[in-house]
Amino acid sequence: MSVETRNGELERWGPTFARLALGIPMLVAGIGKVFAVGPKAPGIEGFTGMLSGIGIPFPTVFAWIVGITEVVTGVFLLVGVLVRLSGVFVAVIMLVATVTVHLENGYATSEGGFELTLALFLVAVSLVFAGPGRLSVEHELLERELIPVSGGAEATEAD
Numbered sequence: 001m002s003v004e005t006r007n008g009e010l011e012r013w014g015p016t017f018a019r020l021a022l023g024i025p026m027l028v029a030g031i032g033k034v035f036a037v038g039p040k041a042p043g044i045e046g047f048t049g050m051l052s053g054i055g056i057p058f059p060t061v062f063a064w065i066v067g068i069t070e071v072v073t074g075v076f077l078l079v080g081v082l083v084r085l086s087g088v089f090v091a092v093i094m095l096v097a098t099v100t101v102h103l104e105n106g107y108a109t110s111e112g113g114f115e116l117t118l119a120l121f122l123v124a125v126s127l128v129f130a131g132p133g134r135l136s137v138e139h140e141l142l143e144r145e146l147i148p149v150s151g152g153a154e155a156t157e158a159d
Helices: 011-035 044-052 059-079 084-104 114-131 154-156
Strands: none
Touching: 011 044, 011 059, 011 084, 011 114, 044 059, 059 084, 084 114
């Protein structure tokens, strides 16, 4: 049994939930790094120490870059602006975290493994392809994506 929807309207809501699923943990992690508050709150010093301990060059610089990027992309994802670009940034951060920290610990998140970073990476990549979805600043207020994708969903709908 298939569900018919008018002009694919129902399908356009999927990315909205993916944005929330990715935006919330990014914002929480970023706030913990930058402002040292919340459930994940190492602060810049703690995160810098962790990066230094695994051999990342210029750990303080990268700690600030990652922390600020997580805050900004978290906000962008929650409101639905620059979603595809935010997805790229989050995907890169999660890929690096997976390879440099979590991969050696196996799969399970409870053991420090890559389960969560892999899931967040895949959600980020899906948003790069899907865009912001229906309930977003770009669609509701601007009526367009700020960085349109040539040949994307808009082009196929017109065909």
